[in-house]
Amino acid sequence: MTEMTTRPITTVPVKLGDRSYDILIGAGLIDQAGQEISRRAKAVRVAVVSDETVAGLHLDRLTKGLDAAGIHSTPVLVAPGEKSKGFATLETVTNAILAARLERGDIVIAFGGGVIGDLAGFAAGIARRGMGFVQMPTSLLAQVDSSVGGKTGINTAHGKNLVGVFYQPQLVLADTDVLDTLSPREFRAGYAEIAKYGLIDRPDFFAWLEKNWRGIFAGGRERTEAIAVSCRSKAEVVARDERETGDRALLNLGHTFGHAFETATNYDSTRLVHGEAVSIGMVLAHQFSAKMNLASPDDAARVEAHLRTVGLPVSIGDIPGEMPPADKLMDYIAQDKKVARGALTFILTRGIGQSFIAKDVPPSAVLSFLQEKHPK
Ligand SMILES: NC(=O)c1ccc[n+]([C@@H]2O[C@H](COP(=O)([O-])OP(=O)(O)OC[C@H]3O[C@@H](n4cnc5c(N)ncnc54)[C@H](O)[C@@H]3O)[C@@H](O)[C@H]2O)c1
Ligand SMILES: [Zn+2]
Numbered sequence: 001m002t003e004m005t006t007r008p009i010t011t012v013p014v015k016l017g018d019r020s021y022d023i024l025i026g027a028g029l030i031d032q033a034g035q036e037i038s039r040r041a042k043a044v045r046v047a048v049v050s051d052e053t054v055a056g057l058h059l060d061r062l063t064k065g066l067d068a069a070g071i072h073s074t075p076v077l078v079a080p081g082e083k084s085k086g087f088a089t090l091e092t093v094t095n096a097i098l099a100a101r102l103e104r105g106d107i108v109i110a111f112g113g114g115v116i117g118d119l120a121g122f123a124a125g126i127a128r129r130g131m132g133f134v135q136m137p138t139s140l141l142a143q144v145d146s147s148v149g150g151k152t153g154i155n156t157a158h159g160k161n162l163v164g165v166f167y168q169p170q171l172v173l174a175d176t177d178v179l180d181t182l183s184p185r186e187f188r189a190g191y192a193e194i195a196k197y198g199l200i201d202r203p204d205f206f207a208w209l210e211k212n213w214r215g216i217f218a219g220g221r222e223r224t225e226a227i228a229v230s231c232r233s234k235a236e237v238v239a240r241d242e243r244e245t246g247d248r249a250l251l252n253l254g255h256t257f258g259h260a261f262e263t264a265t266n267y268d269s270t271r272l273v274h275g276e277a278v279s280i281g282m283v284l285a286h287q288f289s290a291k292m293n294l295a296s297p298d299d300a301a302r303v304e305a306h307l308r309t310v311g312l313p314v315s316i317g318d319i320p321g322e323m324p325p326a327d328k329l330m331d332y333i334a335q336d337k338k339v340a341r342g343a344l345t346f347i348l349t350r351g352i353g354q355s356f357i358a359k360d361v362p363p364s365a366v367l368s369f370l371q372e373k374h375p376k
Pocket of ligand 1: 115
């Protein structure tokens with residue numbers, strides 16, 4: 001049970017009219033999940049969707065807290081990894097939710113990284129035409145990115161995240177302590193997305209990260225602060241543009257290049273994980289912006305230096321193994337969804353924290369930049 005000492009909880013509201021909800025961030029929140037859920041919903045049954053790794057480490061504590069609040073829980077476990085984000089597992093999870101006899105007002109809890117959040121959120125959105133849904137993100141990436149904003153879904157043979165629904169949770173509970181069991185590599189990958197918010201439109205936050213990143217990795221107050229700022233940043237963008245018809249695209253800073261590297265490495269996580277691809281992509285977006293005379297090369301150097309300091313890869317050469325030549329990488333970029341009538345949509349920048357959506361980027365300029373960065 002929780003001690004008498006009150007542990008501080010930071011609340012970030014997500015303002016979406018009658019679908020508004022809170023993100024609670026703090027150490028030890030797992031133990032309080034039962035209380036926080038019963039305070040907001042009258043559910044008596046929940047299904048806890050998780051992966052075997054996360055469940056092995058943290059499920060007992062969660063179950064105890066739910067029990068203590070009088071909430072009956074059924075675990076629904078899947079194998080860890082991106083392969084679980086597909087039709088087959090969706091069917092298993094959805095059937096398990098129904099088999100546990102959950103009613104519409106009952107709650108599906110996504111307890112895991114982004115894979116679990118996307119999968120369980122989609123299942124919650126379609127089972128009984130929409131059930132209660134609570135996100136309990138356990139990876140840094142999930143706490144600062146995927147659990148906020150309501151995008152859920154699975155991968156298909158035609159590509160990643162192509163089937164799904166926008167489905168907002170009723171509550172997000174981010175326990176900053178569970179991140180201590182995350183591998184350093186996964187932690188760093190999540191950190192790239194934190195840095196992204198500074199680079200999009202918060203130059204002061206980026207400067208703060210340059211000074212305080214060690215505290216974030218060590219798990220002090222700075223960790224909670226960085227997660228809160230990130231959630232606030234994403235929540236603001238999502239409140240402005242829930243369905244990505246405009247501004248939400250800014251969240252793709254570094255992602256157009258990044259997705260091409262993920263495709264080129266066949267989504268092989270031993271070579272590259274998403275946050276690492278985004279790290280390299282953000283450095284390239286700044287370097288490319290400098291090459292286009294939009295930003296100063298000093299800013300690109302600063303971004304590169306910081307991401308390198310925390311241990312993230314910052315160039316194509318940092319990716320282990322053979323990478324395809326620049327023109328092939330260019331094909332992958334063109335295949336990405338952000339291509340409209342021959343011109344590329346890129347998130348470019350005028351400097352640290354001054355990113356913008358550029359709709360008319362000539363592919364030839366990107367190609368010659370890539371050839372420079374990745375000569376064969
Ligand atoms: N919905 C969105 O808006 C959105 C945004 C970004 C990414 N995503 C999706 O998120 C997924 C990536 O998320 P991810 O990086 O969290 O991947 P993940 O869920 O696969 O988690 C990464 C690994 O960390 C392990 N793990 C998670 N929490 C842990 C903990 N506390 N201790 C020890 N191990 C732990 C998992 O078992 C897994 O092996 C992708 O599928 C991506 O498409 C979605
Ligand atoms: Zn991302």
